[in-house]
Amino acid sequence: MNSPYRILVVDDEPDLEPLILQRMRRKIRSSEYEFVFAQNGLEALEKLNADPTIDMVLSDINMPKMDGLTLLQQLPGVDPNLRAVIISAYGDMDNIRTAMNRGAFDFVTKPIDFDDLKITISRTLEHLAEWREALSSRDQLVALQNELSIASQLQQSILPKTPPVNDKYEVSANMEPARNIGGDFYDYFTLDNQVALVVADVSDKGIPASMFMMSSRTALKGAAIGVRTPEMVVGEVNNQLHQDNPTFMFVTLIYALFNPDTGLFTYSTAGHDPPLLVSGEGTVTELPLTKGVALGVAPDIAYSQHTVTLAPGDTIVLFTDGVTEAMNASKEQFGMQRLIEVFNGRPPSSASAATEAVFEYVREFTGDAPQSDDITCLTLRRP
Known part of the structure; x- marks a missing residue:
């Protein structure tokens, strides 16, 4: 049985943790997702350095001690294959745009639409899975056509x-x-x-x-x-x-x-x-x-x-x-x-x-x- 994807949620709002656990309970019960929580970017980095099994970061932008934009800059040094989705207030387009330019794979806005969040998480993890497959297969490829096939899968995975x-x-x-x-x-x-x-x-x-x-x-x-x-x-x-x-x-x-x-x-x-x-x-x-x-x-x-x-x-x-x-x-x-x-x-x-x-x-x-x-x-x- 495959291990669940581990998702680190970084947000200083105390109500978000029980809300995510309640709205994502089916994914949790079916062992598709496991959630880890942090209150700010510094705490998130500590957990990422201590736990290399985390697959994805879902982070707010505005937080104390270290904000989400600064955290995004630090992620490649922890694991260049991590995927990040940013959360921000509706209309905060300048920060969202900066986050995308700093490597965020996608974004969602507050108040969170959990149907949209589920689609965004699924799409992000699908791309991560394809990327990992490409990395693990790259050294074993014996023909260029195999590499092109993996690249094609990656190409298809980012299309909506x-x-x-x-x-x-x-x-x-x-x-x-x-x-x-x-x-x-x-x-x-x-x-x-x-x-x-x-x-x-x-x-x-x-x-x-x-x-x-x-x-x-x-x-x-x-x-x-x-x-x-x-x-x-x-x-x-x-x-x-x-x-x-x-x-x-x-x-x-x-x-x-x-x-x-x-x-x-x-x-x-x-x-x-x-x-x-x-x-x-x-x-x-x-x-x-x-x-x-x-x-x-x-x-x-x-x-x-x-x-x-x-x-x-x-x-x-x-x-x-x-x-x-x-x-x-x-x-x-x-x-x-x-x-x-x-x-x-x-x-x-x-x-x-x-x-x-x-x-x-x-x-x-x-x-x-x-x-x-x-x-x-x-x-x-x-x-």
């Missing part, structure tokens, strides 16, 4: 699995990696009253591309927390990636914010294909590109953004070039026009139906031809 549930919008996404691991990723998360969406494609393939993809994902989520404009977020991520990029890799990306109350969809592209807008009547429009090159190429690039208003029934389709450049046995590419024809006169009934349609048409077109690149699609629909 559960779309936000909201009667004002629907989100659906999928990524099918190529045989040789690439660097595609997608993400979606809520920021106050908006939902953030991202689809990205890292240059090159293999383990370095997968690692650069993870760095890009962390940098973007950290920059996005300030709920600023997409063009500002993309510009900051570009500068962060360029500062520490010895391999001279780059990533193309589209980052967007959708306001479900107004229907405003604002996006910024960085060397990436533009989104498609499918109206409720089945009219397909290729939205304009915005100013800006791929991220990581050069510092201080000026990026721009574009805004459209989604009417009820409208769908936005975001994708990587693995869709449009998918090739059949005759080396013919799927192309933008075929992607447009997927929806021309056939508006999707849901976001998931839109995503499934893209993959279905691409598979039908390519047939038995080998897949040469990751294929990623994310769709947003306003019901």
Whole structure:
């Protein structure tokens, strides 16, 4: 029987310990989780140094003696493979953003939504398990393909699995990696009253591309927390990636914010294909590109953004070039026009139906031809 995951909760609120033990009792009884508690960062470090079996740290930011941000800086010296999730007051975006930039894997806000906390813990520990598997298998690998397989599992583990549930919008996404691991990723998360969406494609393939993809994902989520404009977020991520990029890799990306109350969809592209807008009547429009090159190429690039208003029934389709450049046995590419024809006169009934349609048409077109690149699609629909 596997040992339970041990989670260190660091918070100076006395009511949190009995609340976590009560709300997590099923996980505790089933021996999936064990919880250890500390009142501040100093006490947490003592327990971490004394107990190397702790897998994950769930820490508040504001605490006496040593706060959560300082604790985050100390964790790599204790165990570089620890995963940390930060807790902060709702709206404390500056501190949350700093925490993400200091290595926090994810965050939750107070008052704690325990359903969201359970999902966050599960996702964090899933990634930790995949990472440990990669580390334990690395020395035993006898072929590059095995390494690529592990990297692919890591890549898949950080992709969100559960779309936000909201009667004002629907989100659906999928990524099918190529045989040789690439660097595609997608993400979606809520920021106050908006939902953030991202689809990205890292240059090159293999383990370095997968690692650069993870760095890009962390940098973007950290920059996005300030709920600023997409063009500002993309510009900051570009500068962060360029500062520490010895391999001279780059990533193309589209980052967007959708306001479900107004229907405003604002996006910024960085060397990436533009989104498609499918109206409720089945009219397909290729939205304009915005100013800006791929991220990581050069510092201080000026990026721009574009805004459209989604009417009820409208769908936005975001994708990587693995869709449009998918090739059949005759080396013919799927192309933008075929992607447009997927929806021309056939508006999707849901976001998931839109995503499934893209993959279905691409598979039908390519047939038995080998897949040469990751294929990623994310769709947003306003019901």
